Amino acid sequence: MCCSVGVxxxxxxxxxxxxxxCMLANLLLLFPMGESSYLQDRQLSSYIWYFGGLGGGGLMMLVPVATFTSLGKCSCCWNESLMMCGSVLAAVVGMFGSGYCFVLSGMTLMQGPHCFTALGWRYPFSNDGGRYLLEPDSWSQCLQPVSIVEWNVSLLCILLCLAVLEFLLCLLQLGVGLVNAVCRPCCYKQEYSLHA
Known part of the structure:
Protein backbone atom coordinates (compact mmCIF):
# COMPACT_ATOMS: atom_id res chain seq x y z
CA MET A 1 0.00 0.00 0.00
CA CYS A 2 2.83 2.40 0.84
CA CYS A 3 4.26 1.85 -2.63
CA SER A 4 0.95 2.69 -4.32
CA VAL A 5 0.53 5.78 -2.13
CA GLY A 6 4.02 6.89 -3.14
CA VAL A 7 3.17 6.36 -6.81
CA CYS A 22 -2.10 24.06 -19.82
CA MET A 23 -3.60 27.10 -18.15
CA LEU A 24 -0.72 29.30 -19.30
CA ALA A 25 -0.93 28.05 -22.91
CA ASN A 26 -4.69 28.68 -22.97
CA LEU A 27 -4.24 32.19 -21.60
CA LEU A 28 -1.61 32.93 -24.25
CA LEU A 29 -4.08 31.87 -26.95
CA LEU A 30 -6.33 34.70 -25.76
CA PHE A 31 -3.59 37.29 -26.34
CA PRO A 32 -2.04 36.72 -29.79
CA MET A 33 1.51 38.08 -29.76
CA GLY A 34 0.74 39.64 -26.36
CA GLU A 35 -1.98 41.96 -27.68
CA SER A 36 -5.32 42.29 -25.89
CA SER A 37 -7.25 44.12 -28.64
CA TYR A 38 -8.22 40.86 -30.40
CA LEU A 39 -9.65 39.50 -27.15
CA GLN A 40 -11.66 42.69 -26.57
CA ASP A 41 -13.01 42.62 -30.13
CA ARG A 42 -13.67 38.84 -29.89
CA GLN A 43 -11.60 38.24 -33.03
CA LEU A 44 -10.34 34.84 -31.87
CA SER A 45 -11.09 31.28 -32.98
CA SER A 46 -14.47 30.15 -31.68
CA TYR A 47 -13.18 27.01 -29.94
CA ILE A 48 -10.72 29.02 -27.85
CA TRP A 49 -13.72 30.37 -25.92
CA TYR A 50 -14.45 26.86 -24.60
CA PHE A 51 -11.23 27.07 -22.53
CA GLY A 52 -9.99 23.53 -23.12
CA GLY A 53 -6.60 24.20 -21.56
CA LEU A 54 -7.75 26.49 -18.78
CA GLY A 55 -10.75 24.43 -17.68
CA GLY A 56 -10.11 20.87 -18.83
CA GLY A 57 -6.35 20.48 -18.76
CA GLY A 58 -5.93 23.03 -15.98
CA LEU A 59 -8.59 23.53 -13.32
CA MET A 60 -10.14 20.06 -13.63
CA MET A 61 -6.68 18.55 -13.26
CA LEU A 62 -6.36 20.12 -9.82
CA VAL A 63 -8.89 17.53 -8.54
CA PRO A 64 -6.56 14.55 -9.12
CA VAL A 65 -3.55 16.64 -8.06
CA ALA A 66 -5.14 17.37 -4.67
CA THR A 67 -6.47 13.82 -4.26
CA PHE A 68 -3.29 12.00 -5.25
CA THR A 69 -0.99 14.14 -3.11
CA SER A 70 -3.22 13.81 -0.02
CA LEU A 71 -3.22 9.99 -0.03
CA GLY A 72 -1.75 8.24 2.99
CA LYS A 73 -2.63 10.89 5.58
CA CYS A 74 -4.54 8.28 7.63
CA SER A 75 -3.05 5.04 8.98
CA CYS A 76 -6.36 3.12 9.06
CA CYS A 77 -6.44 0.27 6.56
CA TRP A 78 -10.06 0.72 5.50
CA ASN A 79 -9.64 4.48 5.14
CA GLU A 80 -6.67 3.82 2.87
CA SER A 81 -8.83 1.59 0.71
CA LEU A 82 -11.53 4.26 0.55
CA MET A 83 -8.94 6.85 -0.33
CA MET A 84 -7.73 4.63 -3.18
CA CYS A 85 -11.35 4.45 -4.40
CA GLY A 86 -11.41 8.25 -4.23
CA SER A 87 -8.21 8.37 -6.26
CA VAL A 88 -9.90 6.24 -8.92
CA LEU A 89 -12.74 8.77 -9.18
CA ALA A 90 -10.25 11.65 -9.25
CA ALA A 91 -8.33 9.88 -12.02
CA VAL A 92 -11.54 9.61 -14.04
CA VAL A 93 -12.13 13.36 -13.56
CA GLY A 94 -8.58 14.01 -14.71
CA MET A 95 -8.99 11.78 -17.77
CA PHE A 96 -12.19 13.61 -18.69
CA GLY A 97 -10.48 17.00 -18.27
CA SER A 98 -7.44 16.02 -20.34
CA GLY A 99 -9.71 14.48 -22.98
CA TYR A 100 -11.71 17.71 -23.14
CA CYS A 101 -8.50 19.69 -23.58
CA PHE A 102 -7.24 17.31 -26.28
CA VAL A 103 -10.47 17.32 -28.31
CA LEU A 104 -10.90 21.11 -28.19
CA SER A 105 -7.25 21.73 -29.05
CA GLY A 106 -7.53 19.34 -31.99
CA MET A 107 -10.74 20.97 -33.22
CA THR A 108 -9.19 24.44 -32.94
CA LEU A 109 -6.13 23.25 -34.83
CA MET A 110 -8.25 21.71 -37.61
CA GLN A 111 -10.40 24.85 -37.89
CA GLY A 112 -7.40 27.14 -38.14
CA PRO A 113 -7.16 30.68 -36.83
CA HIS A 114 -9.73 33.42 -37.18
CA CYS A 115 -7.78 36.20 -38.85
CA PHE A 116 -8.00 39.25 -41.05
CA THR A 117 -7.37 38.41 -44.72
CA ALA A 118 -7.78 40.24 -48.04
CA LEU A 119 -11.47 39.21 -47.79
CA GLY A 120 -11.93 40.45 -44.21
CA TRP A 121 -12.19 38.56 -40.92
CA ARG A 122 -12.69 34.86 -41.59
CA TYR A 123 -11.41 31.29 -41.13
CA PRO A 124 -9.29 30.89 -44.27
CA PHE A 125 -8.29 27.28 -43.50
CA SER A 126 -11.52 25.89 -42.08
CA ASN A 127 -12.43 23.86 -45.18
CA ASP A 128 -9.07 22.31 -46.01
CA GLY A 129 -9.13 19.51 -43.42
CA GLY A 130 -5.97 20.66 -41.68
CA ARG A 131 -3.84 20.60 -44.83
CA TYR A 132 -2.71 24.15 -44.08
CA LEU A 133 -0.51 22.72 -41.33
CA LEU A 134 1.70 21.15 -44.02
CA GLU A 135 1.60 24.23 -46.27
CA PRO A 136 3.36 27.08 -44.44
CA ASP A 137 3.37 29.17 -47.61
CA SER A 138 -0.41 29.56 -47.26
CA TRP A 139 -0.13 31.07 -43.78
CA SER A 140 0.56 34.51 -45.24
CA GLN A 141 -3.19 34.76 -46.02
CA CYS A 142 -3.59 35.86 -42.40
CA LEU A 143 -2.57 39.52 -42.27
CA GLN A 144 -3.70 40.24 -38.69
CA PRO A 145 -2.89 39.27 -35.98
CA VAL A 146 0.72 39.07 -37.12
CA SER A 147 2.03 35.46 -37.10
CA ILE A 148 -1.29 34.18 -35.73
CA VAL A 149 -0.95 30.82 -37.49
CA GLU A 150 2.44 30.11 -35.94
CA TRP A 151 1.18 31.36 -32.56
CA ASN A 152 -1.91 29.14 -32.58
CA VAL A 153 -0.22 26.05 -34.02
CA SER A 154 2.61 26.18 -31.46
CA LEU A 155 0.36 26.65 -28.44
CA LEU A 156 -2.25 24.13 -29.59
CA CYS A 157 0.41 21.48 -30.24
CA ILE A 158 1.74 22.11 -26.73
CA LEU A 159 -1.79 21.68 -25.34
CA LEU A 160 -2.24 18.43 -27.28
CA CYS A 161 1.01 17.01 -25.88
CA LEU A 162 0.22 18.13 -22.33
CA ALA A 163 -3.27 16.62 -22.54
CA VAL A 164 -1.84 13.28 -23.67
CA LEU A 165 0.65 13.26 -20.77
CA GLU A 166 -2.08 14.15 -18.27
CA PHE A 167 -4.34 11.43 -19.64
CA LEU A 168 -1.60 8.80 -19.38
CA LEU A 169 -0.71 9.76 -15.79
CA CYS A 170 -4.37 9.64 -14.75
CA LEU A 171 -4.81 6.32 -16.55
CA LEU A 172 -1.83 4.92 -14.65
CA GLN A 173 -3.32 6.02 -11.33
CA LEU A 174 -6.68 4.59 -12.37
CA GLY A 175 -5.05 1.19 -12.82
CA VAL A 176 -3.07 1.41 -9.56
CA GLY A 177 -6.11 2.65 -7.64
CA LEU A 178 -8.40 -0.07 -8.98
CA VAL A 179 -5.92 -2.82 -8.12
CA ASN A 180 -5.47 -1.47 -4.59
CA ALA A 181 -9.16 -0.75 -4.02
CA VAL A 182 -10.00 -4.35 -4.98
CA CYS A 183 -7.02 -6.20 -3.49
CA ARG A 184 -6.44 -4.30 -0.24
CA PRO A 185 -9.71 -5.35 1.47
CA CYS A 186 -9.01 -8.96 0.45
CA CYS A 187 -5.50 -8.78 1.92
CA TYR A 188 -6.91 -7.22 5.07
CA LYS A 189 -9.40 -10.06 5.48
CA GLN A 190 -6.66 -12.66 4.99
CA GLU A 191 -4.43 -10.95 7.56
CA TYR A 192 -7.32 -10.76 10.02
CA SER A 193 -8.17 -14.48 9.58
CA LEU A 194 -4.50 -15.46 10.07
CA HIS A 195 -4.26 -13.52 13.34
CA ALA A 196 -7.63 -14.71 14.63
Missing part, protein backbone atom coordinates in the same frame (compact mmCIF):
# COMPACT_ATOMS: atom_id res chain seq x y z
CA UNK A 8 -0.05 8.37 -6.43
CA UNK A 9 1.76 11.24 -4.75
CA UNK A 10 4.44 11.26 -7.44
CA UNK A 11 1.76 11.30 -10.14
CA UNK A 12 -0.03 14.17 -8.38
CA UNK A 13 3.19 16.18 -8.21
CA UNK A 14 3.86 15.43 -11.88
CA UNK A 15 0.37 16.56 -12.88
CA UNK A 16 0.64 19.95 -11.18
CA UNK A 17 3.16 21.56 -13.57
CA UNK A 18 1.32 20.04 -16.54
CA UNK A 19 -1.94 21.63 -15.36
CA UNK A 20 -0.25 25.01 -14.83
CA UNK A 21 1.32 24.84 -18.31
Missing amino acids: ARALGLALLPLALC
Whole structure:
Protein backbone atom coordinates (compact mmCIF):
# COMPACT_ATOMS: atom_id res chain seq x y z
CA MET A 1 0.00 0.00 0.00
CA CYS A 2 2.83 2.40 0.84
CA CYS A 3 4.26 1.85 -2.63
CA SER A 4 0.95 2.69 -4.32
CA VAL A 5 0.53 5.78 -2.13
CA GLY A 6 4.02 6.89 -3.14
CA VAL A 7 3.17 6.36 -6.81
CA ALA A 8 -0.05 8.37 -6.43
CA ARG A 9 1.76 11.24 -4.75
CA ALA A 10 4.44 11.26 -7.44
CA LEU A 11 1.76 11.30 -10.14
CA GLY A 12 -0.03 14.17 -8.38
CA LEU A 13 3.19 16.18 -8.21
CA ALA A 14 3.86 15.43 -11.88
CA LEU A 15 0.37 16.56 -12.88
CA LEU A 16 0.64 19.95 -11.18
CA PRO A 17 3.16 21.56 -13.57
CA LEU A 18 1.32 20.04 -16.54
CA ALA A 19 -1.94 21.63 -15.36
CA LEU A 20 -0.25 25.01 -14.83
CA CYS A 21 1.32 24.84 -18.31
CA CYS A 22 -2.10 24.06 -19.82
CA MET A 23 -3.60 27.10 -18.15
CA LEU A 24 -0.72 29.30 -19.30
CA ALA A 25 -0.93 28.05 -22.91
CA ASN A 26 -4.69 28.68 -22.97
CA LEU A 27 -4.24 32.19 -21.60
CA LEU A 28 -1.61 32.93 -24.25
CA LEU A 29 -4.08 31.87 -26.95
CA LEU A 30 -6.33 34.70 -25.76
CA PHE A 31 -3.59 37.29 -26.34
CA PRO A 32 -2.04 36.72 -29.79
CA MET A 33 1.51 38.08 -29.76
CA GLY A 34 0.74 39.64 -26.36
CA GLU A 35 -1.98 41.96 -27.68
CA SER A 36 -5.32 42.29 -25.89
CA SER A 37 -7.25 44.12 -28.64
CA TYR A 38 -8.22 40.86 -30.40
CA LEU A 39 -9.65 39.50 -27.15
CA GLN A 40 -11.66 42.69 -26.57
CA ASP A 41 -13.01 42.62 -30.13
CA ARG A 42 -13.67 38.84 -29.89
CA GLN A 43 -11.60 38.24 -33.03
CA LEU A 44 -10.34 34.84 -31.87
CA SER A 45 -11.09 31.28 -32.98
CA SER A 46 -14.47 30.15 -31.68
CA TYR A 47 -13.18 27.01 -29.94
CA ILE A 48 -10.72 29.02 -27.85
CA TRP A 49 -13.72 30.37 -25.92
CA TYR A 50 -14.45 26.86 -24.60
CA PHE A 51 -11.23 27.07 -22.53
CA GLY A 52 -9.99 23.53 -23.12
CA GLY A 53 -6.60 24.20 -21.56
CA LEU A 54 -7.75 26.49 -18.78
CA GLY A 55 -10.75 24.43 -17.68
CA GLY A 56 -10.11 20.87 -18.83
CA GLY A 57 -6.35 20.48 -18.76
CA GLY A 58 -5.93 23.03 -15.98
CA LEU A 59 -8.59 23.53 -13.32
CA MET A 60 -10.14 20.06 -13.63
CA MET A 61 -6.68 18.55 -13.26
CA LEU A 62 -6.36 20.12 -9.82
CA VAL A 63 -8.89 17.53 -8.54
CA PRO A 64 -6.56 14.55 -9.12
CA VAL A 65 -3.55 16.64 -8.06
CA ALA A 66 -5.14 17.37 -4.67
CA THR A 67 -6.47 13.82 -4.26
CA PHE A 68 -3.29 12.00 -5.25
CA THR A 69 -0.99 14.14 -3.11
CA SER A 70 -3.22 13.81 -0.02
CA LEU A 71 -3.22 9.99 -0.03
CA GLY A 72 -1.75 8.24 2.99
CA LYS A 73 -2.63 10.89 5.58
CA CYS A 74 -4.54 8.28 7.63
CA SER A 75 -3.05 5.04 8.98
CA CYS A 76 -6.36 3.12 9.06
CA CYS A 77 -6.44 0.27 6.56
CA TRP A 78 -10.06 0.72 5.50
CA ASN A 79 -9.64 4.48 5.14
CA GLU A 80 -6.67 3.82 2.87
CA SER A 81 -8.83 1.59 0.71
CA LEU A 82 -11.53 4.26 0.55
CA MET A 83 -8.94 6.85 -0.33
CA MET A 84 -7.73 4.63 -3.18
CA CYS A 85 -11.35 4.45 -4.40
CA GLY A 86 -11.41 8.25 -4.23
CA SER A 87 -8.21 8.37 -6.26
CA VAL A 88 -9.90 6.24 -8.92
CA LEU A 89 -12.74 8.77 -9.18
CA ALA A 90 -10.25 11.65 -9.25
CA ALA A 91 -8.33 9.88 -12.02
CA VAL A 92 -11.54 9.61 -14.04
CA VAL A 93 -12.13 13.36 -13.56
CA GLY A 94 -8.58 14.01 -14.71
CA MET A 95 -8.99 11.78 -17.77
CA PHE A 96 -12.19 13.61 -18.69
CA GLY A 97 -10.48 17.00 -18.27
CA SER A 98 -7.44 16.02 -20.34
CA GLY A 99 -9.71 14.48 -22.98
CA TYR A 100 -11.71 17.71 -23.14
CA CYS A 101 -8.50 19.69 -23.58
CA PHE A 102 -7.24 17.31 -26.28
CA VAL A 103 -10.47 17.32 -28.31
CA LEU A 104 -10.90 21.11 -28.19
CA SER A 105 -7.25 21.73 -29.05
CA GLY A 106 -7.53 19.34 -31.99
CA MET A 107 -10.74 20.97 -33.22
CA THR A 108 -9.19 24.44 -32.94
CA LEU A 109 -6.13 23.25 -34.83
CA MET A 110 -8.25 21.71 -37.61
CA GLN A 111 -10.40 24.85 -37.89
CA GLY A 112 -7.40 27.14 -38.14
CA PRO A 113 -7.16 30.68 -36.83
CA HIS A 114 -9.73 33.42 -37.18
CA CYS A 115 -7.78 36.20 -38.85
CA PHE A 116 -8.00 39.25 -41.05
CA THR A 117 -7.37 38.41 -44.72
CA ALA A 118 -7.78 40.24 -48.04
CA LEU A 119 -11.47 39.21 -47.79
CA GLY A 120 -11.93 40.45 -44.21
CA TRP A 121 -12.19 38.56 -40.92
CA ARG A 122 -12.69 34.86 -41.59
CA TYR A 123 -11.41 31.29 -41.13
CA PRO A 124 -9.29 30.89 -44.27
CA PHE A 125 -8.29 27.28 -43.50
CA SER A 126 -11.52 25.89 -42.08
CA ASN A 127 -12.43 23.86 -45.18
CA ASP A 128 -9.07 22.31 -46.01
CA GLY A 129 -9.13 19.51 -43.42
CA GLY A 130 -5.97 20.66 -41.68
CA ARG A 131 -3.84 20.60 -44.83
CA TYR A 132 -2.71 24.15 -44.08
CA LEU A 133 -0.51 22.72 -41.33
CA LEU A 134 1.70 21.15 -44.02
CA GLU A 135 1.60 24.23 -46.27
CA PRO A 136 3.36 27.08 -44.44
CA ASP A 137 3.37 29.17 -47.61
CA SER A 138 -0.41 29.56 -47.26
CA TRP A 139 -0.13 31.07 -43.78
CA SER A 140 0.56 34.51 -45.24
CA GLN A 141 -3.19 34.76 -46.02
CA CYS A 142 -3.59 35.86 -42.40
CA LEU A 143 -2.57 39.52 -42.27
CA GLN A 144 -3.70 40.24 -38.69
CA PRO A 145 -2.89 39.27 -35.98
CA VAL A 146 0.72 39.07 -37.12
CA SER A 147 2.03 35.46 -37.10
CA ILE A 148 -1.29 34.18 -35.73
CA VAL A 149 -0.95 30.82 -37.49
CA GLU A 150 2.44 30.11 -35.94
CA TRP A 151 1.18 31.36 -32.56
CA ASN A 152 -1.91 29.14 -32.58
CA VAL A 153 -0.22 26.05 -34.02
CA SER A 154 2.61 26.18 -31.46
CA LEU A 155 0.36 26.65 -28.44
CA LEU A 156 -2.25 24.13 -29.59
CA CYS A 157 0.41 21.48 -30.24
CA ILE A 158 1.74 22.11 -26.73
CA LEU A 159 -1.79 21.68 -25.34
CA LEU A 160 -2.24 18.43 -27.28
CA CYS A 161 1.01 17.01 -25.88
CA LEU A 162 0.22 18.13 -22.33
CA ALA A 163 -3.27 16.62 -22.54
CA VAL A 164 -1.84 13.28 -23.67
CA LEU A 165 0.65 13.26 -20.77
CA GLU A 166 -2.08 14.15 -18.27
CA PHE A 167 -4.34 11.43 -19.64
CA LEU A 168 -1.60 8.80 -19.38
CA LEU A 169 -0.71 9.76 -15.79
CA CYS A 170 -4.37 9.64 -14.75
CA LEU A 171 -4.81 6.32 -16.55
CA LEU A 172 -1.83 4.92 -14.65
CA GLN A 173 -3.32 6.02 -11.33
CA LEU A 174 -6.68 4.59 -12.37
CA GLY A 175 -5.05 1.19 -12.82
CA VAL A 176 -3.07 1.41 -9.56
CA GLY A 177 -6.11 2.65 -7.64
CA LEU A 178 -8.40 -0.07 -8.98
CA VAL A 179 -5.92 -2.82 -8.12
CA ASN A 180 -5.47 -1.47 -4.59
CA ALA A 181 -9.16 -0.75 -4.02
CA VAL A 182 -10.00 -4.35 -4.98
CA CYS A 183 -7.02 -6.20 -3.49
CA ARG A 184 -6.44 -4.30 -0.24
CA PRO A 185 -9.71 -5.35 1.47
CA CYS A 186 -9.01 -8.96 0.45
CA CYS A 187 -5.50 -8.78 1.92
CA TYR A 188 -6.91 -7.22 5.07
CA LYS A 189 -9.40 -10.06 5.48
CA GLN A 190 -6.66 -12.66 4.99
CA GLU A 191 -4.43 -10.95 7.56
CA TYR A 192 -7.32 -10.76 10.02
CA SER A 193 -8.17 -14.48 9.58
CA LEU A 194 -4.50 -15.46 10.07
CA HIS A 195 -4.26 -13.52 13.34
CA ALA A 196 -7.63 -14.71 14.63
